[in-house]
Amino acid sequence: MKYSQELLDAIENHDFSETNILLKKALDNDEPEALASLAENLTDLGFSDLAKEVYRALIAKFPHEDIFKVYLAEILLNDGQEDDGLTLLYGVSKESDAYVESLLAQADYYQTNGLIEAAKQKLLEAQNNAPDQEAILFGLAELDYMSGNFEEALKNYRKLFETTKTFGEVVISQRIAACLAQIGDYEEASKIIKKNSTDLLTIDAQYEAGLIMLANGDNKEAIKFLDQVIETQPDYVNAYPLLARAYANENNNEEVLQAAQTGLSYNEFDETLYSLGARAAANLNDKEQAEKLLKKGLKVAPDNSDLRLQLSNLYLHENKDLENLKLFEDLEDDQIEPQAHWNMALSYQRLEKYDKAKSEFLLAYPSFQNNPDFLKQMxxxxxxxxxxxxxxxxxxxxxxxxxxxxxxxxxxxxxxxxx
Structure with missing residues (x-):
């Protein structure tokens, strides 16, 4: 048995008593191929210090095999030894078989440190040397995607999709759809999703598909994807507002209310769900539930003017004029919206407080002077x-x-x- 394998077996069995001895025996006796494999496995297992020793030994034995320098440099950079790592990478000549790998490692380092333009230049240089390499194409696409250059990213993702559906854990069709959505082509994005729906295996991919379908007005497909998300992970809180909105677009108030109540059980701070749930409850003539949701929403977000106006509209509908006026009594004048002035005017009118009603109508008038309903009431x-x-x-x-x-x-x- 090769000493490299004995070392890996010992590590797997959590027996570290002879680690250094086995490593020395491996370096002295095993074939280069076995040592290269050992270094790779040690890196994957997180034993970077041992891997560095193996790569240093390989570099000493084969000084012209620059790929070992690249692998060692990647470990050094990950361990924070940036100067040593970069020196190794910069030392790989353009004539070397490992030059492209060196450029990829440099690009990864620059990207990790937020130097996007520097990373892109390294990838473009690598592409000049290896135009068909998928890793380079993917790297360029990802950089453009993260930088918001979605049209450029789309070109590279589409080219990559001709040869592979996934790269690492990234589903390429999902990236294509996301780029299309970002540039506003929701129709084409939804077509891509439908055509490649079986590739959307992760929860995040399904959520994003639901988001795109909703933006495209395909509510039923959005509901399908969002239901898949919630079935897999019920506490995926971001899915509930989208699901409620999709059901609202379908005028399915029962499901809107159900989605809102379930979502709020996981995240009581979601102001959108209070609004959607209350509106659905009101449409179902469950005014008590609507009022309950809006009051709770305002406790969570007392500055949410939309929830306040929604509750004000409900109070007006129920002729609860004192409750309506109380909603605005502690607000400064600059915090009161024109719609609130209109609502207060109606309540003051019904309470026969005509001077106050007149004042509120006049305050609302500049904003609603071309609104026939307002003018008729005024x-x-x-x-x-x-x-x-x-x-x-x-x-x-x-x-x-x-x-x-x-x-x-x-x-x-x-x-x-x-x-």
Missing amino acids: LTFFREIADNNTTKALLEKYLQLVPEDSEMQALYDDLSMEK
């Missing part, structure tokens, strides 16, 4: 307080937008006849 209010001049002015503006409203036209004619 002119109705001013008609109620007998301010005919303002009512007439609002009617004129309203009829410009809705000239076919015969009832409002008749009211305008009546006011025009009054003196």
Whole structure:
């Protein structure tokens, strides 16, 4: 038995008593091929110090075999010995058979340290020397993908896809679809996903597929992928808002509410789920559940104006005017949206607090002066307080937008006849 194998067996059995002895015997007696394999296995097992000794021995015996220098350099760089590692890589000449491997190692080092442009230049140089090597093509595609150069990344991913479906743990079709989605071509991205759906084996890949399908308006396919994610990992919290939205697009309020409630059981801070769940509950005429969700959402996110307005709309619908007004009583003027002023105006009007209602309508008017529904409610209010001049002015503006409203036209004619 080769000493290299004895050493690996000892490590596998957690017997480290004779590690150094077996290593020395291997270096003194085993064939170069066995030692090269030993060094690779030691690296994979995490015994980098032992691997370095093997590579140094191989370099001493075969000084012109630069590939061993590259492998040793990679270990040195991973262990933080950057100067020594880079010196070895830079020492590999352009004429060496290991030059391309050296460039790849340098590119990996630069990428790891955030020097993306330097890494890309090394890969481009490597591509000039080995234009068909998949590792180079993949490296260039990944760099462009991470840098947001999605069109460039797409070209290389597509070229790579001609010869391989995966590279390492990366599914190439998934990357192609992601690039297409990033440049806004959701239709083509969804086609790629459907054509290669059997390749989407990881949860993240299925989630991303669901996201792309949802963006393309293919709600049923989005639901399919997102359900797969949740079935595999129920606490994958990012899937629930997308699933709820997909069901909302299908007008399936029962499933929206179910997705929202389940998602909130895993992440009570998801403000989107409170909103979607409450809207679904309201559509199901479960006003109590809608109110409960919105109140809880505001406790979690008291500054969420969308949830506050949603609850305000619910209170208006239920004629809970005091509760509606209380939602805004502690807010500064610059924190109150035009819609909130409109909502408060309606509540003050119903409570017959006409001065406050008038003030709120006037505050909302600049934002909604071209909204027929708002104008109709506002002119109705001013008609109620007998301010005919303002009512007439609002009617004129309203009829410009809705000239076919015969009832409002008749009211305008009546006011025009009054003196």
